[in-house]
Amino acid sequence: MDERTVRALKAGDVVFIDGTIVTGRDEMHMRALSLKKDARPPNGLKGATLYHCGPIMQRENSKWKVIAAGPTTSARMNSLEAEMISRYGIRAVIGKGGMSGDVLEAMKEHGCVYLAAIGGAAVSLAECINEVKGVEWEDLGMAEAMWKFEAERFGPLTVAMDAHGSSIYNDVASKVNGTLKKYHS
Amino acid sequence: MIKVPEPLEDVIVNLLRLANTKLPEDIGWALEAAAAWETNDIARSQLGGIMDNVKKAEFAGRPMCQDTGIPVFYVTGKIIPGTEDAIRSGLRKATDTIPLRPNTVHPITRKNPGGNLGKGMPIIRYRPTDDNFTEITVIPKGAGSENMTRLAMLNPADGIDGIKKFVISAVLEAGGRPCPPTVVGIGIGGTADRCVELSKEALLVPADSVNDDKDERELEEELFTILNSSGLGPMGLGGDTTVLKVRVMTECCHTASLPAAVNISCWASRRATVKISADGSAEYRQK
Numbered sequence: 001m002d003e004r005t006v007r008a009l010k011a012g013d014v015v016f017i018d019g020t021i022v023t024g025r026d027e028m029h030m031r032a033l034s035l036k037k038d039a040r041p042p043n044g045l046k047g048a049t050l051y052h053c054g055p056i057m058q059r060e061n062s063k064w065k066v067i068a069a070g071p072t073t074s075a076r077m078n079s080l081e082a083e084m085i086s087r088y089g090i091r092a093v094i095g096k097g098g099m100s101g102d103v104l105e106a107m108k109e110h111g112c113v114y115l116a117a118i119g120g121a122a123v124s125l126a127e128c129i130n131e132v133k134g135v136e137w138e139d140l141g142m143a144e145a146m147w148k149f150e151a152e153r154f155g156p157l158t159v160a161m162d163a164h165g166s167s168i169y170n171d172v173a174s175k176v177n178g179t180l181k182k183y184h185s
Numbered sequence: 186m187i188k189v190p191e192p193l194e195d196v197i198v199n200l201l202r203l204a205n206t207k208l209p210e211d212i213g214w215a216l217e218a219a220a221a222w223e224t225n226d227i228a229r230s231q232l233g234g235i236m237d238n239v240k241k242a243e244f245a246g247r248p249m250c251q252d253t254g255i256p257v258f259y260v261t262g263k264i265i266p267g268t269e270d271a272i273r274s275g276l277r278k279a280t281d282t283i284p285l286r287p288n289t290v291h292p293i294t295r296k297n298p299g300g301n302l303g304k305g306m307p308i309i310r311y312r313p314t315d316d317n318f319t320e321i322t323v324i325p326k327g328a329g330s331e332n333m334t335r336l337a338m339l340n341p342a343d344g345i346d347g348i349k350k351f352v353i354s355a356v357l358e359a360g361g362r363p364c365p366p367t368v369v370g371i372g373i374g375g376t377a378d379r380c381v382e383l384s385k386e387a388l389l390v391p392a393d394s395v396n397d398d399k400d401e402r403e404l405e406e407e408l409f410t411i412l413n414s415s416g417l418g419p420m421g422l423g424g425d426t427t428v429l430k431v432r433v434m435t436e437c438c439h440t441a442s443l444p445a446a447v448n449i450s451c452w453a454s455r456r457a458t459v460k461i462s463a464d465g466s467a468e469y470r471q472k
């Protein structure tokens with residue numbers, strides 16, 4: 001995805017993705033950020049569509065197959081994502097539950113969106129993956145490795161945080177705060 | 186003596202397969218009912234996507250969610266010798282064959298021993314009785330929702346209002362992280378450790394069964410209404426469906442204590458039970 005496409009998206013839009021997506025959770029983020037500035041990042045990370053996902057994979061006749069691949073909780077990567085976006089030019093982050101304010105800021109500054117996948121829809125989403133193109137950092141384990149998937153009509157994904165500072169989560173939070181306040185006075 | 190016709194290890198594999206690939210009917214009905222009353226478009230699409238995924242998982246015999254969690258086993262009745270070894274080897278086999286995601290790691294080194302095993306794993310709770318059969322129940326629970334668990338050692342003076350406040354913050358502050366709509370298990374009473382256990386046991390009760398304890402039931406109903414009118418919605422993206430069920434379980438506690446615990450389960454509220462009779466026949470159910 002290029003910056004123009006990303007900036008054209010608005011919170012509330014529903015999209016499907018065709019193309020390459022790479023997975024990354026806590027360990028993958030930490031490894032990517034611990035690389036020396038002049039070190040070569042793994043192929044496919046620059047400008048990637050980054051999927052917060054630790055899939056179930058199975059090897060069949062030496063080929064990897066995706067069994068289940070739903071999103072993981074994005075908030076665990078809150079403290080790492082802004083740097084991932086600025087350093088590697090991540091254009092879209094797919095996950096569940098949303099991310100913090102500084103990530104929203106980084107998205108606005110560098111041109112990136114947060115796409116909410118349906119949490120737990122692991123079989124439906126796995127069916128949108130046509131091919132496993134490779135895996136990096138396999139030593140991190142099945143859930144934490146960086147998998148590269150070729151996807152077709154991957155979704156539905158809701159643009160939940162856009163590149164203009166809008167976030168569905170912020171809108172929902174102001175409503176939810178009403179209930180919280182009511183019972184805490 | 187209970188004789189087991191097929192290796193107990195294989196019974197465990199079947200049990201884990203059932204729990205991970207098929208959503209209990211009562212949860213399915215709760216999702217359908219929610220989809221029918223939901224007014225928010227994004228929320229409706231999330232609920233539709235969830236139900237679609239549930240059907241696909243059952244049809245394909247695949248785990249409905251990639252986070253097959255940490256399974257907790259409850260063994261009751263007449264305990265068959267060798268149960269613990271069978272659960273362990275069954276879990277390893279299930280991890281390879283279903284397959285399940287190998288989730289367990291050492292808490293400090295973060296090393297993954299594979300097979301969902303390792304020190305203390307899996308978690309097994311025994312409750313022997315004089316019955317002539319054994320029952321094994323498994324609840325596989327993902328980290329997204331387990332990480333939202335909370336315990337509060339409230340003061341008796343905090344009373345029922347203190348409990349409500351505590352539950353409302355626990356569920357609403359969790360936001361979209363535990364994949365709402367959720368089932369909320371609430372333990373009240375006991376000691377600190379027992380209270381947390383109770384909150385998880387509450388998730389084992391089918392969502393469509395009516396609580397016959399009046400105090401518990403009234404609290405369940407009130408919290409259900411408050412949480413669903415909060416606007417949090419499926420996946421925290423807004424809507425009328427935040428919880429599918431609130432279940433309260435109480436036990437007596439110290440006169441100077443008021444322990445309360447919340448254990449949230451995602452919509453993928455998985456569970457399965459097998460009853461092994463004296464003649465060795467195994468009956469599986471999700472009720």
Ligand code: SF4
Pocket residue numbers: 070071072119120121250251252253254326327328329330362363364451452453
């Ligand atoms: S919270 Fe439940 S549905 Fe969501 S990813 Fe975790 S296990 Fe799956």
